[in-house]
Amino acid sequence: MNDTHPTAHGVLQTGDGARYVKQLVSHLGRRSRVESTGEETVIHLTVGSCALRTTDRALHLHAVGDDAEGLATVQRVVGGHLERFAQRHGLRVVWS
Template identity: 45%
Template sequence: MESVAHVATERPARYLKQLCQHMGRKIQADFTEDHGKMVFPYGECELDARDGELVLRASAPDEDSLAKVEAVVGHHHLERFGERDGLVVTWQRV
């Protein structure tokens, strides 16, 4: 299963780096200036920094695992990191 979120931000590369560095303390997380990938035991998330947005692509083998990736990446981390900038993560199932 897969889902995608397009998060509007003027600083997509900054959030990509911050999220991957933070998560990399507990899971495998690799990143460049404009692309990142985080591998959880229950799924993964790829990140792409584009002009004016951070694109998140979550994938997992089942509905519950996908929901967990979405929650951890979106609500529990990225929205908190970007609270001052008003970041909102809205996932769309593919």
């Protein structure tokens, strides 16, 4: 995707980011293409993609949509699943 596509950055404040990425890949990987390197995991949806990187204290997300509606869908699908997985800890993805 090129620079003309809408993007958003998200953060989930957690020290368990790798666990959430693994859970997300297991869940979404059944229907979506997933690429993973040692540092980054990218989930490709039909309307865009989301790159995930973990640090000691956070899970960082970089969502890209084919258009504004696609971006909203990527945020809703990826962010929504992460929030459901982290629900018992009261964690939320903060998008900017």
